[in-house]
Amino acid sequence: MQTHIRSKDQIVLALPSGLLKILEIQPHTNISIGKFGTFSANLLLGRPYHFTYEILDQQDGQSDSQLRVVPPSELNAESLADVVPTPNESRDEKIETDDGCEFEIVGENGEVIMRNNRLTIDDPSRQALTMEEIEELKKASTGSGKEIVAKIMAAHSALEEKTSFSLAKYTLRKTKKYIRRFTVLPLDVGMLSQIMLEKDPWRIMELREETLGLIASWANIHHSGFDGLHPLEGTQGAGRWLVLDDTGGLVVAALAERMGILYPTDTSDDEPTTSDPTTTANSPEPAPRIVHPRTQSATNNTLTLLHSNAQPNISLLKHFGYVFEDPSPTHPLHTHLKTLTWLQLLDPTADQLYREPPTIPDETLATLKSGKRGAYHRKRRRWERVKRVADETAAGDFDGLVMASHMQPAGVLAKLLPLLRRGAPIVVFSPTVEPLTELMDLFSRERKAAFVRGVQGREQGDGAPPFDEADFPVNPTLVLNPMLQTARAREWQVLPHRTHPMMTSKGGAEGFLFTGTRVEPAEGRVEARGKFQKRRKVAAGDVSGAVKEANSALKEADEAIKVSEMVDEGRDTYEDLK
Amino acid sequence: MSSRKPSPFFTPGPTTYPGSLAMLSLKRDLQMPVVLQTPNPTDPTASVIHTRFGSFPHTTLLNIPWGSQVIASQQSKRDAARGKKRKRGTADAAPDDADDNDSPVFETASSGFVHVLPPTPELWTAGLQHRTQVVYTPDYSFVLQRLRVRPGDVVIEAGAGSGSFTHAAARAVFSGYPGEGAEKRRLGQVFSFEYHEPRCESVRAEIAEHGLEGVVEVNYRDVYEEGFTLGPEAPRADAVFLDLPAPWLALRHLSRTEPSPLNPATTTRICTFSPCIEQVQRTVTTLRELGWTSIVMYELQHRRLDVRRELVSVAYDGLRGVNSNAASVDEALTRLRHLEEKTMEFHGKGKDTDTPAKKEKKGKDAVGRDKQEAIRRRERELQVWKEGRLVHRTEQDIKTHTSYLTFAVLPRAWSKEDEERCRKKWAVKTDTEDSNGDVTMKDDDAEV
Numbered sequence A: 001m002q003t004h005i006r007s008k009d010q011i012v013l014a015l016p017s018g019l020l021k022i023l024e025i026q027p028h029t030n031i032s033i034g035k036f037g038t039f040s041a042n043l044l045l046g047r048p049y050h051f052t053y054e055i056l057d058q059q060d061g062q063s064d065s066q067l068r069v070v071p072p073s074e075l076n077a078e079s080l081a082d083v084v085p086t087p088n089e090s091r092d093e094k095i096e097t098d099d100g101c102e103f104e105i106v107g108e109n110g111e112v113i114m115r116n117n118r119l120t121i122d123d124p125s126r127q128a129l130t131m132e133e134i135e136e137l138k139k140a141s142t143g144s145g146k147e148i149v150a151k152i153m154a155a156h157s158a159l160e161e162k163t164s165f166s167l168a169k170y171t172l173r174k175t176k177k178y179i180r181r182f183t184v185l186p187l188d189v190g191m192l193s194q195i196m197l198e199k200d201p202w203r204i205m206e207l208r209e210e211t212l213g214l215i216a217s218w219a220n221i222h223h224s225g226f227d228g229l230h231p232l233e234g235t236q237g238a239g240r241w242l243v244l245d246d247t248g249g250l251v252v253a254a255l256a257e258r259m260g261i262l263y264p265t266d267t268s269d270d271e272p273t274t275s276d277p278t279t280t281a282n283s284p285e286p287a288p289r290i291v292h293p294r295t296q297s298a299t300n301n302t303l304t305l306l307h308s309n310a311q312p313n314i315s316l317l318k319h320f321g322y323v324f325e326d327p328s329p330t331h332p333l334h335t336h337l338k339t340l341t342w343l344q345l346l347d348p349t350a351d352q353l354y355r356e357p358p359t360i361p362d363e364t365l366a367t368l369k370s371g372k373r374g375a376y377h378r379k380r381r382r383w384e385r386v387k388r389v390a391d392e393t394a395a396g397d398f399d400g401l402v403m404a405s406h407m408q409p410a411g412v413l414a415k416l417l418p419l420l421r422r423g424a425p426i427v428v429f430s431p432t433v434e435p436l437t438e439l440m441d442l443f444s445r446e447r448k449a450a451f452v453r454g455v456q457g458r459e460q461g462d463g464a465p466p467f468d469e470a471d472f473p474v475n476p477t478l479v480l481n482p483m484l485q486t487a488r489a490r491e492w493q494v495l496p497h498r499t500h501p502m503m504t505s506k507g508g509a510e511g512f513l514f515t516g517t518r519v520e521p522a523e524g525r526v527e528a529r530g531k532f533q534k535r536r537k538v539a540a541g542d543v544s545g546a547v548k549e550a551n552s553a554l555k556e557a558d559e560a561i562k563v564s565e566m567v568d569e570g571r572d573t574y575e576d577l578k
Numbered sequence B: 001m002s003s004r005k006p007s008p009f010f011t012p013g014p015t016t017y018p019g020s021l022a023m024l025s026l027k028r029d030l031q032m033p034v035v036l037q038t039p040n041p042t043d044p045t046a047s048v049i050h051t052r053f054g055s056f057p058h059t060t061l062l063n064i065p066w067g068s069q070v071i072a073s074q075q076s077k078r079d080a081a082r083g084k085k086r087k088r089g090t091a092d093a094a095p096d097d098a099d100d101n102d103s104p105v106f107e108t109a110s111s112g113f114v115h116v117l118p119p120t121p122e123l124w125t126a127g128l129q130h131r132t133q134v135v136y137t138p139d140y141s142f143v144l145q146r147l148r149v150r151p152g153d154v155v156i157e158a159g160a161g162s163g164s165f166t167h168a169a170a171r172a173v174f175s176g177y178p179g180e181g182a183e184k185r186r187l188g189q190v191f192s193f194e195y196h197e198p199r200c201e202s203v204r205a206e207i208a209e210h211g212l213e214g215v216v217e218v219n220y221r222d223v224y225e226e227g228f229t230l231g232p233e234a235p236r237a238d239a240v241f242l243d244l245p246a247p248w249l250a251l252r253h254l255s256r257t258e259p260s261p262l263n264p265a266t267t268t269r270i271c272t273f274s275p276c277i278e279q280v281q282r283t284v285t286t287l288r289e290l291g292w293t294s295i296v297m298y299e300l301q302h303r304r305l306d307v308r309r310e311l312v313s314v315a316y317d318g319l320r321g322v323n324s325n326a327a328s329v330d331e332a333l334t335r336l337r338h339l340e341e342k343t344m345e346f347h348g349k350g351k352d353t354d355t356p357a358k359k360e361k362k363g364k365d366a367v368g369r370d371k372q373e374a375i376r377r378r379e380r381e382l383q384v385w386k387e388g389r390l391v392h393r394t395e396q397d398i399k400t401h402t403s404y405l406t407f408a409v410l411p412r413a414w415s416k417e418d419e420e421r422c423r424k425k426w427a428v429k430t431d432t433e434d435s436n437g438d439v440t441m442k443d444d445d446a447e448v
């Protein structure tokens, strides 16, 4: 977690309206929030995150405003106010969620308009507001916000007194729009997913934050504990995941965040203002001369991104300081993110980048112009990288696969399952359920059994039905415990006497995950055990009728042919119910 | 640099090894944790795992690639020897005679198998012994995501309970083992608190057994009373997870007043996990009073889906797991016409033989192997696994409510001196008139 706001950080300003705005903070520039006002970026630099500021009125002769940190006590004052229960909750809610048109109080010039007749409350006793609250409210608002509140108070003081409480209550909420506050948040993956979901959900396959969390868990994403660029003995490297990402890089970012390779280590000039052992431990030791490792050369904690265009689309990583076309050599993704095309993986020799460019002897090279020499070296280095990444990917032994792509999962798994080490997790995300029900079906118990029968039949040449490869686009015995799931977080409002789920939220794609584990079947004939034996006993003592016994015997026979999968409890319960 | 074996949770290596925790996957929802051992030469039978899917000597599970399917074993020689003794009428042929000189030989059983998987927090959560209510995968995934827990972070957890959340948090913070030359990075750690002594001991033992010492520290303590501080410099937490009956009683110990358990350099993120709304309300009120901000509360709905093929047709009559109703008007008419004909045909014979199933019901013997075989053959011929319509439905039993998740943050303390220093460093020039490079935000820029 970032300790303080550093220059060139991407930060998020959260406005009272709920608007989230990303900006890159540059020293000695002004930040302007529309009619809220303009202030210097220097007022935020070096300060902690998560502070809420209020833009103060400009002093005479100044082009920008000062900021005031709003203390939490002031921020929380409103929510702590214990009001009399409001029986008619729906009314309250409606006013809260309106966008200002229905319930306009203050016009552009600050005059009170009161366009909405909701302000004339029929039953004011439900809208009690204590005098303390009103005082608190006045205190809370300074600058133009304060003015507005004052005006509203003045305006409704003409109303009956009991109404004034309720009006004040509403005003308190509505002035959120006018009190010129904002909160500074760090731009991390969760925040970016939230912003993208609002702005451009299709670009990120409508992937919600709760689903990102599930993906990271089921794919067992973590730091390997080994930082070095050299692999552990006897392994390809520790912590290597294979990724397909059609979310513009959001999934890569989420995984990288969990692997500790998303955020550049702090090398900026502005050190934290409070000395803290934990942060100084973070900064790298001053090295006499920094030799940057080659691009995509790390062996531990790596993500290998397979893409179907010439270039991967991971442009969202720019928010974390990584640009694929021009990576900063100090960014961890520069070494830890590896990219290759499907062609480079499956038919490398057909890719010209994979083919070795001709070597030029040193003597000849020395005679070349420096530009040409540079181009030659660049070409060689690119070839070396492409070849290295393609070869090590083809060698497999990956620790897991995460797929968030529009491609058809079955074909992808058919090619990639062999590249996973045994026991490695497989996670496939889809915004809609259909591609994943199809995938689940490819691993159904019955299909698996048919596959094994088919393979055995082909080997032994018994009279089994012909084995049609098309029915088995992926070897169903390579995946254990296939599972389909979905999750959705529902937000609640928690206020004294007014606690309830939010009245509205975003619809759209539900978002599903297929998960499973890459395994290797034992050689030879394998038969399941379990219910099978219990049944036999039951059946033997059963006198309740031939049909029942026949059924049980059938099931038993069925169990016996089940070759690669244990009884799926869910399925069995379902069948038993029928 | 150290003889320490990496935890099988983080670096399982290519094969299983003695002392490693392995998860035996018996079926989708049945995972069995086992610490693999080289068999004790004096009593080899002691290292056999018995499951309802067969018996598995440790020797068959050791030093094999993770993710292998292992077939059950059965004892051969020993049983045979015992049988012989019995036949000879030896008096001492007790059924569990252990001092038999023949060392037992295991051979592959005719059925039963498991898969040997490397441990993950997901498998551990599914297979662990419940000493308390536990936090399951959907909830802890969301919690750790929302708390922004990353490698190198320090997390406080109370109570440890059954250790489910502990393992997931350990994976999230892990960035290396202490004392392995990794000091340049900050090492992630979980500081877990539990006031129930036996539970505390159990979690501690598991942490050791799982190679997680140094990553997780389990503390025996009542956090309501004694808080979380473990010395002047510890734990320096970045994130806090409270799964306690009364989180509000623990909150006062999470302040920035020294000695504080919090990292002074970062915003502290917190999540409390409570099943009842009243607990949430008390927690939220206390959080507000203590100056926490960005308070939000969620509940997580998680479902697993079953996928199957729905087979509806008269043509499936006689098969199992199908619906042999008419699938269309045409099928209905055909079937009814057929029945009409049959009725006519058998009219006057005095026997009600309206369905083929009944007709064939000739007693137990008739429903024998032949018929089963016939049905199975028909099923295979029909390839029912690719027929019908693919449907999905929510699994039979769902957890409709686990707990409410309350999140909040506590920003760093910021003194007047801090602000002064910052103002000096980032002085605002008053004469700045050029607005080059200014970042402007219009508030009507509502599309973000």
Ligand SMILES: C[S@@+](CC[C@H](N)C(=O)[O-])C[C@H]1O[C@@H](n2cnc3c(N)ncnc32)[C@H](O)[C@@H]1O
Binding pocket: B132, B133, B134, B135, B136, B158, B159, B160, B161, B162, B163, B164, B165, B166, B193, B194, B195, B196, B199, B221, B222, B223, B224, B225, B243, B244, B245
């Ligand atoms: C629901 S369990 C936690 C389960 C755990 N999160 C898991 O995933 O396995 C709650 C635990 O908190 C412990 N606990 C309750 N009050 C405590 C206190 N004041 N200090 C420390 N532990 C406490 C209880 O003994 C219990 O084991």
